[in-house]
Amino acid sequence: MESIRESANLRELAYVRLRPVFGRGTRSIPSSVLTSKSHYRQMNGPNSSIETKSLDFVYYSDSEEDEEIAAENSFPISCNFYNCIQNRRRGCHRNFQSMRLSSEYGTRHMLSNSMMKEHEVKIGNLNKVFSSQWLSHKQVIFGTKCNKLGVMDVSTQKIDHIPSLQSSERSRPPELERGINSIEINPSRTLLTTGASNSNDVAVYRLPTLDPICVGENGHHDWIFDQTWIDDQFFVSGSRDSTISLWRVTEDMVDQVTNADIPTHQYMSPLLTKKCKSAEKVRALCYNDRSQEIAVISLNSYIHCWNVLTMKQLMSKKLPHTLENCCLSTDEDYQLYAVGSKSHTDLLDSRTLQSVRKIASRNAGCGIRSVSFKGNILTIGTGTGLILFWDLRASKFLESTINSNRAVQLKAGRGWVQRDDLYMDPYHGNRYTPAIYTHCYDVSGTRLFAAGGPLNNNQMGNYVGLFQ
Numbered sequence: 001m002e003s004i005r006e007s008a009n010l011r012e013l014a015y016v017r018l019r020p021v022f023g024r025g026t027r028s029i030p031s032s033v034l035t036s037k038s039h040y041r042q043m044n045g046p047n048s049s050i051e052t053k054s055l056d057f058v059y060y061s062d063s064e065e066d067e068e069i070a071a072e073n074s075f076p077i078s079c080n081f082y083n084c085i086q087n088r089r090r091g092c093h094r095n096f097q098s099m100r101l102s103s104e105y106g107t108r109h110m111l112s113n114s115m116m117k118e119h120e121v122k123i124g125n126l127n128k129v130f131s132s133q134w135l136s137h138k139q140v141i142f143g144t145k146c147n148k149l150g151v152m153d154v155s156t157q158k159i160d161h162i163p164s165l166q167s168s169e170r171s172r173p174p175e176l177e178r179g180i181n182s183i184e185i186n187p188s189r190t191l192l193t194t195g196a197s198n199s200n201d202v203a204v205y206r207l208p209t210l211d212p213i214c215v216g217e218n219g220h221h222d223w224i225f226d227q228t229w230i231d232d233q234f235f236v237s238g239s240r241d242s243t244i245s246l247w248r249v250t251e252d253m254v255d256q257v258t259n260a261d262i263p264t265h266q267y268m269s270p271l272l273t274k275k276c277k278s279a280e281k282v283r284a285l286c287y288n289d290r291s292q293e294i295a296v297i298s299l300n301s302y303i304h305c306w307n308v309l310t311m312k313q314l315m316s317k318k319l320p321h322t323l324e325n326c327c328l329s330t331d332e333d334y335q336l337y338a339v340g341s342k343s344h345t346d347l348l349d350s351r352t353l354q355s356v357r358k359i360a361s362r363n364a365g366c367g368i369r370s371v372s373f374k375g376n377i378l379t380i381g382t383g384t385g386l387i388l389f390w391d392l393r394a395s396k397f398l399e400s401t402i403n404s405n406r407a408v409q410l411k412a413g414r415g416w417v418q419r420d421d422l423y424m425d426p427y428h429g430n431r432y433t434p435a436i437y438t439h440c441y442d443v444s445g446t447r448l449f450a451a452g453g454p455l456n457n458n459q460m461g462n463y464v465g466l467f468q
Contacts, residue, residue: 016087016099018076081105103445104375110446111377111389111408112401116467120413121157123150127460128453131183131194132438135208140449142438143180143194144462151210154447154466162210165196165203168267171217173198178223186229191249193235199223202237204249206258212265213257219245219270226328228287228294230308236294238282244296245270246311278302278316284328286337288350295337295350297328303339303353317353320346324367331373334392338378340368345380345390359390362397362407367455369435374445381436383455385412385463387448410448412436415463417454434463 078084084101110116123129128145135141141151141162149162167173180195189207196203200223202216220239229235233251238244247270257265276282279298286295287308294306301322305314319325323342330337330350337348345359345368359380361368367383377398378390387410389398397407415434437452448467454460 014081014084014101016078016084017097018078102375107374107377107445111398114402116410118413119466121464123159123462123464126462129451129462129464130181130437132440132449132451133183133185134440134442137442141183142451143183145179147179149180165212165215165265167196167198167201167215167217171198171201174200174222182226184227184229186232188232193227195224213254214266214268216247216268219273225282226284228285230287238285238296240281242276242279242282243273244276245273272311276304277313279304283326286328286330288330288332290332291350297325297339301325320355320358327369327371329371329373338371340371342367345371369437370439374441379439381439383435385433387436387450410467412463412465415461417461
């Protein structure tokens with residue numbers, strides 16, 4: 001258990017546990033040094049005159065007995081990146097010399113050295129890709145505004161379309177359909193939730209086979225904009241009707257469907273549905289496991305916090321910027337929320353909802369359409385086809401090692417857009433660029449899937465690209 005705790009505390013380092021095979025041990029440091037509190041604070045020197053001076057505050061360090069116990073339970077480690085690579089090459093990382101290597105190293109290296117190249121994928125005449133997730137190292141699932149669910153093989157670029165699950169007669173569809181706005185996978189990666197045939201219902205599939213499990217009905221009256229998993233069975237959905245609903249997919253439901261002789265799916269109702277106070281149209285939400293809270297943003301420029309254990313709304317706070325707050329992401333390690341608006345990306349303290357930093361877009365008014373955290377890198381998808389990268393530690397845009405005066409950015413291709421009157425009016429004389437509505441990294445962090453379409457709501461088009 002002690003090694004597991006230390007591994008969690010060392011999550012931001014590249015390290016390998018050293019066990020000598022022959023001869024003397026190699027140069028290393030005890031893991032207890034890096035995980036102890038004394039490593040992160042300035043210790044009092046041995047010659048400090050504590051007894052002769054009057055102090056307002058005294059911090060007492062751990063007792064010698066506790067330090068001896070920690071030293072016995074610790075193990076020698078190396079934080080050398082080269083040792084990690086050599087350990088993996090020898091195959092010792094499986095059982096003998098455990099190691100941990102953050103995927104952020106690969107992401108940062110490839111971005112700063114301009115190694116990520118765009119590979120545009122043609123998906124026909126589908127309209128606007130709103131959501132996406134990596135299913136495996138070679139498959140990506142995405143959802144479109146025209147209510148199409150597709151699985152793309154990144155090697156062959158072949159796309160298999162998954163039929164949308166039909167709602168029952170008891171479900172009342174909204175006046176206008178919106179399509180698939182969100183795709184979320186539970187922590188154990190056994191279930192996937194997305195939109196059903198009606199934009200106000202949810203659909204649940206089993207992974208990795210994508211067998212249909214159930215359709216959630218009567219939770220919302222309008223479009224479902226976002227969903228988030230709490231654990232392997234419970235998830236929450238947020239709707240344009242300013243409500244959030246709690247759903248549960250039990251093991252019995254999965255077993256009944258998978259053991260049935262005839263392929264079918266079940267129907268379920270939400271455990272509860274609650275109105276989000278001070279909210280007009282819930283736009284995005286995410287779950288913070290560290291604080292056990294659900295963060296919700298609404299189109300009237302408010303962020304709301306819900307206690308996930310009691311499903312009660314704790315607080316609401318006005319966002320720093322008022323226009324087009326449409327995307328949200330969380331970083332539990334830094335306890336931050338990232339909110340994308342029309343011209344800024346706001347970083348908020350998840351404990352107090354106070355603004356920590358306001359990141360102005362490099363192109364004024366371009367619109368922030370998707371945000372995500374990858375270690376210490378905040379990835380920002382804009383409405384002008386640019387993908388920007390903010391370095392959380394340096395508090396500036398990620399710089400290129402090839403040209404230190406230039407910030408790293410990825411530029412999307414043209415994609416497909418329907419050439420009609422709507423196309424000619426706003427883009428006449430200007431080069432059309434798609435908006436990046438969704439993006440996601442694979443497990444290794446060396447491949448980035450980005451997709452979207454025209455920023456104009458009534459304009460048809462799409463864009464799908466793989467940067468690797």
